[in-house]
Each structure stands twice: as C-alpha cells, then as structure tokens.
Amino acid sequence: MKVMIMGMDGYLGWPLAMHLSARGHNVTGIDNFSRRRNVEELKSHSATPIKSMSDRLKAYQRKTGKKLDFYEGDLTKTDFTDKIIAEEKPDCIVHLGEIPSAPFSMIDVEHCNYTQTNNIVGTNNILFAIKKHAPKCHLLKLGTMGEYGTPNIDIPEGFFEIEYRGRKDTLPFPRQPGSWYHLSKVHDSHNIMFACKIWGLASTDIMQGVVHGIVTDEMTSDDLLTRFDFDEAWGTALNRFCAQAVIGNELTPYGKGGQTRGYIALRDSVQCMTLAAENPPKDGEYRVLNQFDETYSVNDLAKHVVKVSGEFGIDAKIWSIENPRLEKEEHYYHPDREKLPALGFKPTNDLDAELRLTIPKLMKYRSRIEEKKEAIMPKIKWRG
Ligand SMILES: NC(=O)c1ccc[n+]([C@@H]2O[C@H](COP(=O)([O-])OP(=O)(O)OC[C@H]3O[C@@H](n4cnc5c(N)ncnc54)[C@H](O)[C@@H]3O)[C@@H](O)[C@H]2O)c1
Numbered sequence: 001m002k003v004m005i006m007g008m009d010g011y012l013g014w015p016l017a018m019h020l021s022a023r024g025h026n027v028t029g030i031d032n033f034s035r036r037r038n039v040e041e042l043k044s045h046s047a048t049p050i051k052s053m054s055d056r057l058k059a060y061q062r063k064t065g066k067k068l069d070f071y072e073g074d075l076t077k078t079d080f081t082d083k084i085i086a087e088e089k090p091d092c093i094v095h096l097g098e099i100p101s102a103p104f105s106m107i108d109v110e111h112c113n114y115t116q117t118n119n120i121v122g123t124n125n126i127l128f129a130i131k132k133h134a135p136k137c138h139l140l141k142l143g144t145m146g147e148y149g150t151p152n153i154d155i156p157e158g159f160f161e162i163e164y165r166g167r168k169d170t171l172p173f174p175r176q177p178g179s180w181y182h183l184s185k186v187h188d189s190h191n192i193m194f195a196c197k198i199w200g201l202a203s204t205d206i207m208q209g210v211v212h213g214i215v216t217d218e219m220t221s222d223d224l225l226t227r228f229d230f231d232e233a234w235g236t237a238l239n240r241f242c243a244q245a246v247i248g249n250e251l252t253p254y255g256k257g258g259q260t261r262g263y264i265a266l267r268d269s270v271q272c273m274t275l276a277a278e279n280p281p282k283d284g285e286y287r288v289l290n291q292f293d294e295t296y297s298v299n300d301l302a303k304h305v306v307k308v309s310g311e312f313g314i315d316a317k318i319w320s321i322e323n324p325r326l327e328k329e330e331h332y333y334h335p336d337r338e339k340l341p342a343l344g345f346k347p348t349n350d351l352d353a354e355l356r357l358t359i360p361k362l363m364k365y366r367s368r369i370e371e372k373k374e375a376i377m378p379k380i381k382w383r384g
Helices: 013-022 034-041 053-064 078-088 109-133 180-199 237-246 266-278 298-311 339-343 351-363 366-371
Strands: 002-006 026-031 069-072 092-095 138-144 159-164 167-172 202-208 210-212 260-265 286-291 294-297
Touching: 002 013, 002 078, 013 026, 013 053, 013 266, 053 069, 078 109, 092 109, 092 266, 109 138, 109 180, 138 180, 138 266, 180 202, 180 286, 202 266, 210 237, 210 266, 237 298, 237 351, 237 366, 260 266, 260 286, 260 351, 266 286, 266 339, 286 339, 294 298, 298 351, 351 366
Parallel strands: 002 026, 002 092, 026 069, 092 138, 138 202, 202 286, 210 260
Antiparallel strands: 159 167, 260 294
16 A cells, blocks of 8 residues: 655654555655654753654665655645645555644644644645545544543544434534644544545544553664653653653642543554554545543553552652643543454553553663753643
8 A cells, every 4th residue: 555644753653654664555754844843942852862864764774675755845835735645646644744732732822823724734735635636545634532522421433323302413522622732633623524525535533542652563773763752742641751750750740630531552553543544434434533542540640650660670759730731630531442443453562561661761861851851840831
C-alpha cells in the first residue's frame, strides 16, 4: 500500500513510518518541523536527542536497506498540499500533522488561532486534495478522546442511539472538549464527516487516548529514536511523571488527581494505526474508533511511576499541586473500546511493563531533562 504520513517527524509519525515500512508498505512523509520550533519556544527540548530528518532517513536506510521518502512543507499551504497529493496519489493518508498541545493553545489568542488555523486548514486542504486527485484514498485522521470530554454517561465510539420526545435516531455523540486545541479536533471531525457525506470519501477518525512510552520494535538504535517531551505543554502526564522521577523531583499531579483518561503505549498506538490503515472503511464511510488500552486517574499514574521507578533504585514522591486547568477532578469515565480489538488489536504490555522500558531509557538522558527542568512546572493557566 502507498501511504503518506502527514507529520512524519513527530512523536507518533516517525515510529509509525518505520513500522509501516517494515511491513512492506511504501511510505512518504510530510512535515514542516513546527513541533521542534514550538517546543523550543517554551524553552524545552526532547529528552531523547533526536536526529534531523535527513539523518533519520539515512540511518533507517543503512539499518534496513529500505527507503522512506520525505517532503518538507506546510499542510496549511493549499498549493503545497494539493501538489503532493496529486503527485503521490496515495492509497492511505495517515494525518498526524497537527499541533497537539492543549496548554500551548491556551497561552493567548495567538496560540489559540495558530493551533486552530493550523489544524483545521491543514485538514481541509487534505480533504479537498483527496477529493480532486485521489478520491479512493482512505484518510486516517488522528483525533483525540479529549473531544468527548468527561460526560456522566458511557462514551460510545463516535455515534449513539438516542430517543427524544418519542423519536429515535443514531447521532454523533456530543463533544465537550476542554481546550482550544481539543476544539480544533472537534471542528476537524465535523469537517471530515461532512466531506465523507458529500463526496463519498472514506475516513477513519481515531479518538486516541494519551500515548506514553518511547519504545517500538523498529527503534533499534539511538539514531532512530523518537522524541520524548516532558515540559508542561508538550509532555503528557505520564511522560512528565517519568521525567520527574528520573531527575529526583516530586511527581506533581494537578488538583485532586481523579482526572481519568484512556492511555495507550506508543507501540500499541502504532499497532492500532496500522490495523486501521490495513482494514479501511467502505467508500463514503466515516468510521470512528476509540483508541486506548486502559483507563487511569492521574493519581493512579503517579503511583505506578513511583512503584516502577523504585525497582530502578529511585525513591520517587508524589506532591499534588494546584490545577492550572479547568476540568473535573473527580468524575465518571467509561468509554467503549470494541472496534480495534475486533480488527485484531492485542495490547503488548500492561502499564508497569511499559514503564520498565521507559524509565531506564530516560535514565540514560537524565542530564537533558535536568537541563530543561524549569519547563516542567505549569505556568500556563486555563483562566489566564
Ligand atoms: N501523543 C499523544 O498522546 C496523542 C494523543 C491523542 C491524539 N494525538 C494526536 O496524534 C497526532 C500526532 O501526535 P504527536 O504526539 O505525534 O504530535 P507531534 O507534534 O509530535 O507530531 C505532529 C507532527 O506534525 C507536524 N506538523 C504540525 N503542523 C503541520 C503542518 N501545518 N504542516 C506539516 N507538518 C505539520 C509537526 O512538526 C510534528 O512533527 C496529533 O494530531 C495529535 O493531536 C496524540
């Protein structure tokens, strides 16, 4: 299959590119390297010393004999996106090329508009180019479980049956996102659903949980590492806790710590995206998959990190701090997760087993975390 990965330089994009290539797919990537610049803006860097794209491509070819193609460019530029999709005519586009940080989008109006314009315009450019040049191409788009928010009822996979005033219908499940970033994903979902309806495109909108970890089978040497962020805006809760443990700082859950979300290890996120790409929906179908493995509260995550880092001689402590976000700190959370297991998804490791891989890997880069540790504690506040 000919696959394009939008956002191939990112945390998920690089391991996915290697995995799809290892499975024999023909992979072309796109990126504008904005993630690297946006992390630098917040005075941080990846804990792992990631290579430039040209060095990554060379290292991958040297190790495997396989070639990954790459174009540098910005998906919000309509002519660029139109041209590459016209040239490549892929069977599948995996669209990861967005700005994925809730705190970054909450800094001020510029960061809100940058996030929403980047994400919504990029996705629309892809939709229009697919319609024009590759109408049979499957768009596999990464949304987020955060689109649903934390309703006090079970969360289905995209749609639910509802009876209201004696009439029944199957409707999109209400979205109640908690940041300007998550709202950009909701707007994307609506735009993609509409494009499938009017143009008969096929798309999978993946509602992904929080991804953690750093290891995949293809990351066989340091020059193939993916990024691992730990600062307040780009590091997800679990990744931040791991980094804090490694430098001997307290782990800092926000508020009461009962905020519960779906989590999935990096290698399993790659496994799920591969399954979805290799099992596309029908023409005209807008398919929604909830992609996570286990649910944990923030306090649970911190306890798991304390336990596993103890196995490596680290005496980590938990210190709750004021919550900079506006979110429920204790709530019901019960999302469905049936469609990916039906496609064959089998989680590789439980959380502790994955942490046993992540923590020693990070210990190797302790000095890089130390160097930017000021970036960990939250300064961006939801209420400004
Ligand atoms: N990592 C997670 O925990 C997680 C959870 C849920 C959803 N997601 C979603 O998965 C996707 C990938 O996440 P990630 O963690 O790999 O993020 P990432 O920031 O590491 O990767 C995204 C890549 O896209 C590139 N990019 C952004 N805008 C672009 C543009 N206009 N043109 C070209 N390239 C552009 C960035 O430079 C970056 O390399 C995102 O859409 C994110 O919202 C991630």
